[in-house]
Every structure is written in C-alpha cells, then in structure tokens.
Amino acid sequence: MAKYKMLRDTVLGFPNLDLVEAPSASDSEILLAHDPSYLQAVINGSLSEAQQKEIGFPWSAKMVERSRRSAGATIAACKAALVDGIAANLAGGTHHAYRHKGSGFCVFNDAAIAARVLLKDPMAKAKNLSKIAILDLDVHQGDGTASILQHDPAVGEKNYPFAKEASDLDIALPDGTTDPAYLQALDQALSYLSEQEIDFLIYLAGADPYYEDRLGRLQISQEGMAARDRAVLEFASKKGIAVALAMAGGYANPIKKTVLIHAQTIRLATEHQHTIASSLLKR
Numbered sequence: 001m002a003k004y005k006m007l008r009d010t011v012l013g014f015p016n017l018d019l020v021e022a023p024s025a026s027d028s029e030i031l032l033a034h035d036p037s038y039l040q041a042v043i044n045g046s047l048s049e050a051q052q053k054e055i056g057f058p059w060s061a062k063m064v065e066r067s068r069r070s071a072g073a074t075i076a077a078c079k080a081a082l083v084d085g086i087a088a089n090l091a092g093g094t095h096h097a098y099r100h101k102g103s104g105f106c107v108f109n110d111a112a113i114a115a116r117v118l119l120k121d122p123m124a125k126a127k128n129l130s131k132i133a134i135l136d137l138d139v140h141q142g143d144g145t146a147s148i149l150q151h152d153p154a155v156g157e158k159n160y161p162f163a164k165e166a167s168d169l170d171i172a173l174p175d176g177t178t179d180p181a182y183l184q185a186l187d188q189a190l191s192y193l194s195e196q197e198i199d200f201l202i203y204l205a206g207a208d209p210y211y212e213d214r215l216g217r218l219q220i221s222q223e224g225m226a227a228r229d230r231a232v233l234e235f236a237s238k239k240g241i242a243v244a245l246a247m248a249g250g251y252a253n254p255i256k257k258t259v260l261i262h263a264q265t266i267r268l269a270t271e272h273q274h275t276i277a278s279s280l281l282k283r
C-alpha cells in the first residue's frame, strides 16, 4: 500500500528515530498464533479462491514476503521496546487474521504472534515479563486477535469499539462519536488496564477513528487523535511499561491525510521515548 512508503518517507527525518529494515517472521514464530495447515497454504500458494477473497487480495510470493515482514516488524518492535522503552512497526496491526484464516487485508496476526514470541524471549523472561496487553484502538474490532487469544491468560486484549468476538474488554462507540466521548471511553479502558498488572503493551494505533477516514464512522479530530496517543503513552510511562506500536488501519482519501495521523503517532512516540525508557528503570 502506498501509505506505508509515504509514512516511511515522512518519518525518515524525525529526530530520535532509528529506522531499521523489517525482518521476516519465521515459520516457528508464525505457528505460535496460526495453524500449520493455514501457514502451509499461504507459503505454497494453495489458498482457495474463497480464502483469497476473504483476505481481500490475490496470492503472490510478494504477498507472503510482505506478510512475514509485517509480523517480523512487530516482533522486532517488541524486542527493541524492551531495551529502548518504545518502538514501532510502520505497518502491521493486521488484527483480522484468525488462527486458521486470513481476512480483511490481514494474512498473519502480527500482534498475536509478537506477544507469544515475546513471552518466550530470553530477555523478556530475564525482565520477568509475564503479562502483555494488546490495546487495539483501530476503529474496527480485532476479531482475529480476540479469537486467537481467547483462552490465553498471558495476553489480554482490549478492543475499542467492539463487534463479533469477545475480548477481555470491548467498548462500543456509536457512529459519529466526537473527541470528548472518545477520550472519556479511552480513559475508562486505561483505568481497566491499570488494574491488570500488565508488564508490556502492544498498541495498535489505528488512524481510522479520524473524521476524514472513509471506513471509520467516528468523528475524531487530528487533535483528538494526538490526545489519544498521548494518553496511552503517558499511561505507559506512569506504569513503567514498554510499548510496541503497530499502525493498523487508516483509509482517508487522499491517503496523505491518514499518513499525517500515523506520522503524528510516531512523532509522539519519539517524544515519549525518554520518559518511558527512564520509567522502566524505576520499576
């Protein structure tokens, strides 16, 4: 998608930002959240017409590589955040991918994979990391993530707003919701999260609650989106927990407006890096 290249070009010059190439997620990493038969079908290109249709784009070798790297980037962001306090995947947030199938432009579920990889990571273990929360603020529900993680006590998922699959906390917002109600609901979600004794946060910072979004149906201003990100980042620094971000959805026309929102998230993340990193040491 064009927005990822545009986002990379936009953040390239940001101070306090190190850009690294996304590694590929390995088979064994992907299998922590997906069925072997599904992974095989993706690798071999033997996805049925119906399966490709549900994903939303046709199979190609490039699609496999892109999906591996998208999951790999969230894994890398999680590991980097353990050291630096905060790190981001400039794509990812493919939360509609289920254990056994892709859906809604999502092939592999990067957040579910990364959470499980992190729980096995030696450095994470050395830091006694045992409970991860996925805070999904994309406007669409992370139905795939909720389904994959539904019986996993080590990874909680917060969805906002909700639809089909029950996560640990789903908050529904009516169409047309504006900044005050949106930020109040977020406050409620963060209070809930505050009680869960989490050690690490994976934040899906979807840009689609933005009022210019074609698929979002909410009416959040650019300032409201910034206030949202700040609230999450301040929560993390107050709690002394590291944050890995993924960009998730965003479909404004022109797409440049979405890129602006994603870039704003990245800029705010860089601005909070130092305080979050210092707060980790005090934990």
Ligand SMILES: [Zn+2]
Pocket (backbone or CB within 6 Å): 138, 139, 140, 206, 208, 248, 249, 250
């Ligand atoms: Zn979305």
